Amino acid sequence: MALLQPSLVDPKIWQSCAGDAVKIPKLHSKVYYFPLGHLEHANPNPNTESLSLINSCRPFIPCIISSVDLLADPQTDEVYTKLLLTPVIDGSSVEPLEVHDDDDGDDYVVSSGKTISQSDANNGGAFSVPSKCAKLIFPPLELEAKLPAQELSITDVHGNVWEFRHVYRGNPKRHMFTHNWSQFVDKKKLVGGDSLIFMKNSTGKIYVGIRRVKKIAAAAVVQKKELVVMEAVKLAEKNEAFEVVYHPTAGDNFVVDAKVVEDAMKINWNCGMRVKRSLKNDDSSISVQHGTITNLCAPSNRPWGMLQVKWNEAKVLENTLQVGPWQIEYSFDAPSLHLQYPPTKRVKVAEDYTLSNDIQEVRHNSFSTSKFVEANNCNTRKVTFKLFGTIIQVGSDVDDSLAKK
Amino acid sequence: MALLQPSLVDPKIWQSCAGDAVKIPKLHSKVYYFPLGHLEHANPNPNTESLSLINSCRPFIPCIISSVDLLADPQTDEVYTKLLLTPVIDGSSVEPLEVHDDDDGDDYVVSSGKTISQSDANNGGAFSVPSKCAKLIFPPLELEAKLPAQELSITDVHGNVWEFRHVYRGNPKRHMFTHNWSQFVDKKKLVGGDSLIFMKNSTGKIYVGIRRVKKIAAAAVVQKKELVVMEAVKLAEKNEAFEVVYHPTAGDNFVVDAKVVEDAMKINWNCGMRVKRSLKNDDSSISVQHGTITNLCAPSNRPWGMLQVKWNEAKVLENTLQVGPWQIEYSFDAPSLHLQYPPTKRVKVAEDYTLSNDIQEVRHNSFSTSKFVEANNCNTRKVTFKLFGTIIQVGSDVDDSLAKK
DNA sequence: AAGAGTTGTCGGCCTTTCCGACAAATAGC
DNA sequence: GCTATTTGTCGGAAAGGCCGACAACTCTT
Incomplete structure (x- = not known):
């Protein structure tokens, strides 16, 4: 009865099992792959050797999704996905394949x-x-x-x-x-909390x-997973196709749709901003978390975990304290206790004509610090990323202008 | 759990389920197909219309086995086989394919x-x-x-x-x-005797x-099966490929290896001869039935059911009263009560140079009746069959010579 | 804060499953 | 035919499964 091979799962069934909040990029779509996110996904406490290797790599790597397998673990029944990513060489003339919208409409x-x-x-x-x-x-x-x-x-x-x-x-x-209920409990090894x-x-x-509630991951297994991740990172850095495995229950996805990242990066995220994050619960109801950005803390301009957020609600997983901009929303409705941030998006876009194979990072070493930021022990940095040929600047002089008010 | 499609079964497992006594001809091998046996297999009491059609056909049709499917009924788990037979047109120059011996030796x-x-x-x-x-x-x-x-x-x-x-x-x-035993009994609908x-x-x-003990066959189902048989017989008579289904539990096979038939036909079967038949029991032990030929009773020289045997043992199925020569063995060891028949095979073989598409039947209308045969109410006929270009004569003048002793 | 609707846990009872006792059937000598 | 072994059937015991009672919890207003 118990198959040893992972099962291919119907996409809509897979999505419902994973939860609607889980986003799996579409086949042939443009994405950003975050090596640090990948490593933390395999092991929340990675060893220093792995971390230093990650630090020597690009912080995010634009890719095309070359294959998507929606799978289920034969032992636990939990769903996960295996993606094949092909790094995009900037300026390469390879025409991307059409992104097929797999929403068949009729069947739900x-x-x-x-x-x-x-x-x-x-x-x-x-x-x-x-x-x-x-x-x-x-x-x-x-x-x-x-x-x-x-x-x-x-x-x-x-x-x-x-x-x-x-x-x-x-x-x-x-x-x-x-x-037959008890046979099901027995065979599936269900425990209270699952x-x-x-x-x-x-x-x-x-x-x-x-x-499942319990994530039983032996140290040896975690070690193995970490090694697999590092192999993938090395391939990615060489711009060769690589495979990643993503378990929806083990944190946010480290392979994110390009447009979602780019749109989120256009917002002038800053300390004190009120943000929200909607989560789907087990019973498929929706709950919204509210919080405040307490720090812009990306070392080496890594967007993964760039924003530090203090959540109002108590029960928040540790790994959501440091989030990427695409993981949260600007909270228009929630009244800020101290300041009103305008919902207008101030974006600095510069056309880039340099055909370089690497992502350009431009660090602005001249930090401007506002009174508010100072008061909140928050460092505001000007950070510019080049995303698919577009330079995005985060942490701008908005603070100054607001502080002057 | 319950599949609606028949299952393909591993050959050795299939053979063990059917019993070692069941003989399924090999792929590409030469066989004789017996239309009357086929009809009786589907319905022991066929209607007169079917019987008259059978009588207008050849009594046996040489064929090549073109495919063999070893199957299991999804409802009852009973094994059966589906064969595709291609009639051999006498004298046709089609080279037969090699008969692959499927005994892999190592696995048992x-x-x-x-x-x-x-x-x-x-x-x-x-x-x-x-x-x-x-x-x-x-x-x-x-x-x-x-x-x-x-x-x-x-x-x-x-x-x-x-x-x-x-x-x-x-x-x-x-x-x-x-x-789990009672679940098995329940799901498989087992009853005492199975x-x-x-x-x-x-x-x-x-x-x-x-x-299974009980063969629950509704009249309608039997009717349907009879029609399917008659369609197969019509195709066979036209020398077109046809499909047959054989259930090992419902009597002897009506598709028999050519060599087995030919060898059996070479023996001068006669009344009073002691014969035996080995049967495999449910527990895979072997029991031997002994009997005496009481009649050579093939109407129109049909070898199927040609020999009428009186079995010593009580519990004998009705359909084994009239057998074909290939279904029994000459019993050397059992002492005959009345006469000693010599184990020598007296065979009359005549080369045939006529290239006819039909099987030639030569009936000798002049019957010679010996005293012994008379005393046993037994008709001795001279019967000649042409099998794959060889004329075989059964029921010879042996009786006379013996009676004269 | 109160009421309505929902669901977690418990003890009782009934069914199913598991066991050895005993005897009947079978095999071996 | 006698004895040794095997196996069919039975009643008691233990375990598992199904039930409503009751209370605690949640959601709504």
């Missing part, structure tokens, strides 16, 4: 999730189905009947079918899985995906 | 069977494993342990894997399947096949 997938309780995982072999899920995903039950029941065939990410009995019982009445995602496509076929 | 399959009891099928969800089977097929258990147990992964004919707990318990101690065949190949992988 609706999903509903639940983090399973201790009782779901251990007790009596029954699963308490959230009423939202039952209403949205499963065929309607005869709720007036004495013992409403139906047999559901639910397909996992490997294409294996599980037959559950779905009943509506108890007082107050609720939806439950009874028959999440299930139930999905239904336009043909009515029902699917189930799993997100 | 051992098997052990059991007809399951009422208790196996209904009670308490346990299966009493025959000790022979446990010793031959399963990995050795620590028989000295207090509760010897192991988990066995057993593959069915569709490639689905079943996990059973195999224990050695009770007083007296015996091998049993406990965990047989299981456990197999192990040279890599140690364990398989299970099923033979």
